Amino acid sequence: MLSEDDLHYLRRACALARHGLGDVSPNPPVGAVLVRGGEIVGEGWHRGAGLAHAEVEALAAAGGQARGATAYVSLEPCNHQGRTGPCTRELAERGVARVVFGVRDPNARAAGGAEYLRSAGIEATDAQMREARRLIEAFAVAAATDRPYVALKMATAVNGAIAARGGMRRWLTGEEARALVRSLRIEHDAVMVGAGTVRVDDPQLTVRPAHARRVPYRRIVVCEREPIPLDRRVLRRESNVETVILAPRGRAETFRALEPLARVVYADDERGRLDLGAALRALKAMGIRSVLCEGGPTLAAGLLARGLVDRLHWLIAPVVIAGAGAASSVGGDEELDFGGWHFDEVRALGADAYLSGRLQTEDGCSRD
């Protein structure tokens, strides 16, 4: 049984883990708290691949006070020798008496931590905490499939329309919603848009404010047919940012001019057309494990229709838009009637509403 205190420290571990978002890929973010006699004696979080794990950081901070302490870790301590040693052994050797972790490690190679700890006489409890599971959602999807985790962010009017006046879509949502989108970009390995969005909106798609990422940021543009114009802002050089163009090989000639400005990756089906599944697999092969897709309507519909979206981030502005100036947020060509979504977050965000959800999954997570 977990006490209120246990849940409090686990939440603290999750909050620490969040500091690593944007830096730790391909690893998951992890935070750890060591508590002895009702006091925190050490804290830590994983700062990047090849660097110390969260538990090791917390143990270092605790020094001799680790003996007899309870370790709260957002993720089950790893049980394998990777670039760093297994955390389970570290915890045991330093005399930690009890380990409470937020969610089991979905990575088969690293799993088995709880069993090792128990065999070493340490009480190990899986808290099955929703917040902890949410933290490794992208990691878990990327570990289980041959493509990156894909989150789709949309910002629409109440009736789902987006404005497309004068060739330039205007911001519908307020500052809080835009701040959320900035955080989402930081949390993902890459941002992705369709070529239409680059043509119409000419977004820069950088991570602002400047985030000293350990992992370079990727801007991805999906070009179904035509390349984007060479003067687009997404093609401007930015330090620590790479631009990737996904294109159909059947039209490779027309994409040659983009090659000095961006990394052009061809991904197509047997008929030479762009294939979204192949495109995502190519991204995973490049080390991209999570993608935030920010539209537009055609790309959103294509991903949704193929079941390639793992989570929706839907921002709704208190606006109704209809008529000639309106466009649909999800392209109308794809036949789509998909009810497998499950909202796990519905709340006001400034003047806007924020709905987030993922494909309905069976899971054992219940605590919040």
Add this chain to the structure above:
Amino acid sequence: MLSEDDLHYLRRACALARHGLGDVSPNPPVGAVLVRGGEIVGEGWHRGAGLAHAEVEALAAAGGQARGATAYVSLEPCNHQGRTGPCTRELAERGVARVVFGVRDPNARAAGGAEYLRSAGIEATDAQMREARRLIEAFAVAAATDRPYVALKMATAVNGAIAARGGMRRWLTGEEARALVRSLRIEHDAVMVGAGTVRVDDPQLTVRPAHARRVPYRRIVVCEREPIPLDRRVLRRESNVETVILAPRGRAETFRALEPLARVVYADDERGRLDLGAALRALKAMGIRSVLCEGGPTLAAGLLARGLVDRLHWLIAPVVIAGAGAASSVGGDEELDFGGWHFDEVRALGADAYLSGRLQTEDGCSRD
């Protein structure tokens, strides 16, 4: 200054007021609680036009214990002689020491209650409570304009689309959302839909479960051009329910056949076309002070474009719909880009999301 106790009893008064919803039109719902020495000594609510006001009910329940008590009333006590006497005088005569009310009376004829009470030596405080203001929202709009209060309820996919497969729109939202819609119907004097919705969905539009309303319920169908078929369920006789057809006089001949089955009201502009403003004015003249519009897309767009919607009730199902089977929730012909909305409720409702808001207004209401 109001204490936590004051707010607690005011919320209780608001909860009592809610019992009157659906019965009290054209009056506002009002609830009252009398408290002496930290104990509730009387409660009451207004049950219908011509019946006792909430304060009088509460005073009757309190008997001699009203003397020295504090009266919590969801609405400023009335100060005029209508079908019942002024509540302010009753409160003073029975020795009430203090009155706290949730919101001022927007009806000029009944207002001035606070001033009367103060002149009689009774402390009177306007709590400016959002919940109390929300209770009389429809009443206040109907009192201030020449048309009924109009609330627009929509149920859509996340991307704003509605399904229209095989000529029959299917329910997108779940049981909790449908229960909310039933409550909304009960709270309004009438439900309204466009002719297209009657043709496609053939809804019954009754108030279920059977609600013994003091005020007859009206089902309103807006026919821009053609009458609805005579076999529609909305034309079936229901006890205590009246069906009203709004039609353009220019096409009166084609509506003759409906006259034995429904009340046909002609409302048109100078060119003989249906005019939504004139239609709403006609409804107000019939004693309808609040209308719940449940679509469809054309009627919704028409009302929104003319600024005739006071509140949105937007239900969003965890579904994405696009392609040939999808329709827009707000008709695409009306040019509409209206950002004057303010969400005051955003929450999960079962598996769905519920967004509610009204046109942004300047008001002094701050407390909840």
